[in-house]
Amino acid sequence: MTELRLNRLIDDLLGDLTDPGLMWQVGAIALSILLGWGLSRLLRTWLRGGDSQTGARRFGMESFGRVVGPLTIVCLLALSQVVLARWHHINLIKLALPIFGSLAVIRFVFYLLRRVFSRHGEIGAALLTFEKIFQLVVWVAVALYILGYWDDIHRYLDHIEVHLGKNKVTVAEILQAAVSVVVLLVLAMWAGAALEERLMHVETLHSNLRVVMARVGRAVLIVVAVLFSLNMVGIDLTVLSVFGGALGVGLGFGLQKIASNYVSGFIILLDRSLAIGDMITVDKFSGRVARINTRYTVLAGLDGVESIVPNEMLVSGVVQNSSLTSKYVWLGTKVSVAYDTDLDFALKLLEEAAASVPRVLTERPPAATLLNFGADGLELQLGFWINDPENGRGGVTSDVNRAIWKALKDNQISVPFPQREMRIVGPVPAAVPLPEMRQAGDER
Numbered sequence: 522m523t524e525l526r527l528n529r530l531i532d533d534l535l536g537d538l539t540d541p542g543l544m545w546q547v548g549a550i551a552l553s554i555l556l557g558w559g560l561s562r563l564l565r566t567w568l569r570g571g572d573s574q575t576g577a578r579r580f581g582m583e584s585f586g587r588v589v590g591p592l593t594i595v596c597l598l599a600l601s602q603v604v605l606a607r608w609h610h611i612n613l614i615k616l617a618l619p620i621f622g623s624l625a626v627i628r629f630v631f632y633l634l635r636r637v638f639s640r641h642g643e644i645g646a647a648l649l650t651f652e653k654i655f656q657l658v659v660w661v662a663v664a665l666y667i668l669g670y671w672d673d674i675h676r677y678l679d680h681i682e683v684h685l686g687k688n689k690v691t692v693a694e695i696l697q698a699a700v701s702v703v704v705l706l707v708l709a710m711w712a713g714a715a716l717e718e719r720l721m722h723v724e725t726l727h728s729n730l731r732v733v734m735a736r737v738g739r740a741v742l743i744v745v746a747v748l749f750s751l752n753m754v755g756i757d758l759t760v761l762s763v764f765g766g767a768l769g770v771g772l773g774f775g776l777q778k779i780a781s782n783y784v785s786g787f788i789i790l791l792d793r794s795l796a797i798g799d800m801i802t803v804d805k806f807s808g809r810v811a812r813i814n815t816r817y818t819v820l821a822g823l824d825g826v827e828s829i830v831p832n833e834m835l836v837s838g839v840v841q842n843s844s845l846t847s848k849y850v851w852l853g854t855k856v857s858v859a860y861d862t863d864l865d866f867a868l869k870l871l872e873e874a875a876a877s878v879p880r881v882l883t884e885r886p887p888a889a890t891l892l893n894f895g896a897d898g899l900e901l902q903l904g905f906w907i908n909d910p911e912n913g914r915g916g917v918t919s920d921v922n923r924a925i926w927k928a929l930k931d932n933q934i935s936v937p938f939p940q941r942e943m944r945i946v947g948p949v950p951a952a953v954p955l956p957e958m959r960q961a962g963d964e965r
Contacts, residue, residue: 545605546613553597561590588632591625616667623663627656630707637710702750709746713739732797733790736815778833779816785832786815795835800843800910806830809911823913843910849885850910854922857898859935864891864899867934871903874924880917882906898937 598621602614631652638648665671678693717735720726726734789795790813799810801820806828808820818835820828843850858867868889875887887905894900903925907917929936 546601549601549605549614550598550617553594553601556597557590557592557594560593561587564589588625588628591621591628594621595625619663619666623659627659630655633707633711637707637714698750698753701753702747705746705750706743709742710739713742716742730790730793732813733787736787736790782816782832785836786813786817788836789813789818789832794845795840795842798911799845802841802843803830803834803838848908848910849882850907850914851904852907852914852918852921853902853904854918854925855892855900855902856922856925856929857895857900857937858929859898859937862899862934866932867899867901870928870932870934871901871925874928875903875905875921877924878905878917878920880907880909880912881921882908897939 598614598618675693679691681692682689716738720731720735795810797810801810806820808822808828811821812819817829817831820830871889872887875881881887885906887903889901889903892900892902
């Protein structure tokens with residue numbers, strides 16, 4: 522049977538070589554390729570020229586631009602097949618359709634995978650390997666379809682039965698079920714990624730609310746896709762009640778910490794106690810909130826070290842948030858001056874020195890005060906405000922101290938340091954010559 526189909530295919534193609542309508546088929550294929558390639562190139566050029574889009578968004582749109590070309594070719598070939606079938610043979614177009622159709626499928630799957638797993642534009646080695654394997658499988662399947670082996674392989678797999686308890690399923694049904702589940706899951710994840718990207722650009726919503734809506738939307742889409750795919754396969758959904766009971770017992774015993782972190786993550790996002798970009802300190806960890814995931818929160822320290830803090834610590838522990846309701850932070854530094862210094866002039870000098878630092882706020886001017894009468898000099902304190910704690914505190918404090926030191930030096934104001942005097946009470950002992958000391962030591 523397969524040999525007859527293959528011979529028939531070869532005879533049909535050879536027959537088209539002598540058909541006067543061959544040029545119509547060649548022209549339709551060439552025109553479809555040119556239009557599809559031109560539309561794809563035009564779309565990708567337009568996307569590259571747009572400056573308003575981010576790098577990841579532009580990367581995703583360029584990937585979709587690669588799908589437009591083969592998809593347009595397939596649509597034009599299908600239209601040409603309908604039109605030319607009235608007057609000429611269309612065997613060459615029938616051969617070109619599955620080839621360009623498989624190319625459209627490959628490009629579309631690549632687009633979905635990169636939108637889901639490479640949203641920031643970085644393609645990993647594992648994803649590239651999977652794409653190559655998938656591309657090889659698709660081309661092999663198309664070759665088998667063109668050669669006429671597809672029906673024979675499906676018939677052979679449909680006769681191989683596998684016993685699952687009291688039920689019997691064929692290998693073909695298992696493969697169809699696996700493909701449907703994978704396709705629906707990938708589509709659900711792609712829709713979730715698109716929904717999250719859309720929500721993140723809605724500036725009228727709070728950042729935490731956007732994250733919650735994106736996470737919940739993605740979870741709902743994945744659950745719906747799994748249930749729908751299981752229903753399509755024919756699996757009774759009532760068996761999930763047993764799994765749900767086992768999952769509840771597992772959460773009660775071994776997974777309570779993980780469940781607590783997940784619940785804490787949604788609590789953090791909903792009560793808005795933390796937001797992305799806040800400077801916080803929890804336990805011995807401090808830094809800027811880079812990401813709030815459902816299980817943990819990532820703190821990016823000013824030294825470049827990222828700390829992964831479980832969400833339960835942020836809910837049950839004490840958290841210092843430098844930018845919860847206001848980003849204004851007060852900082853202070855101390856300095857001592859000699860007792861003979863003009864105090865009013867020194868205080869004014871400290872305030873002017875701090876005001877000269879760019880990060881120090883002028884709407885909340887620095888204030889210098891007399892803190893204490895020290896043993897070595899007058900102890901002064903200078904307080905100032907900043908509104909960018911995410912840039913660190915050590916740098917601005919250092920700049921203020923340097924400005925104070927320069928101002929004191931320029932105005933000949935001395936900074937005292939501890940000085941101690943040693944007094945000997947009683948008569949001074951006579952000096953003993955060194956040779957006599959050595960002789961006394963030898964006699965001992």
